[in-house]
Amino acid sequence: MPAAPHSATLLRLDVAAVPLAVARVASILAHRQFDLLTMDVAAPVDGLRRITIEVDTADEIRVRQLVDFLNRSLDVVKVV
Template sequence: MLRIDVVAMPLAITRVTSIMAQRQFDVVTMDVAAPVDGLRRITVEVDTADEIRLDRLVKFLNRSPDVVKVAHLADEQSHTRREVFATITFPEGRLADAVAIAQAFSAEIVDADRTRCTVFAAAEPARVDALVKALSGFTVRDLVMTSPLRIPRVPRKGHQW
């Protein structure tokens, strides 16, 4: 997972993504934040296990005039969360079952009536995937998931990664 800070200019994101495309990287997820202080933060998950290729990509990105900073966020050095909204329908009288599943996954029912409800959760990606699988016993009418969001962990005193 890479976190790329780029200048908030037209076409800056296009130029960054074209660098990845030219190097034949498959982008799994990409999240682009709104501009803050003239910068946009892009969080990109690329499909590669080759650290040498990834280091080369970081070097190419750093050469771009649009890129201010690139950070590689390793799994053990960062927190990852994903959000999901799932609207499900069910036979009348089964709302309690849906609520029980939501509570088991620390999810929240944000809208409900006799035959449908909307569940919201923000958790680690594996936990969100497990929630969606548990809800598949009902009829899933709408499902919206964010790409994984990642932020570096705060280092503890005397702890090295």
């Protein structure tokens, strides 16, 4: 029996390039029990660091909740 296909959601974050900002984003994902598939962290540019994450969910409600949680973080400037 083939495995059920999983759906993933890709989010791009701009966060302040400060110590522990990436760790705080990862902590939000872990605390809310999101299954992180990939996380790409770019070098800081103009005081911001771009993070691209892929989470294992296509549930629109859970994605909206995650965006809300991320936007509450003081380190996160923008979520796309």
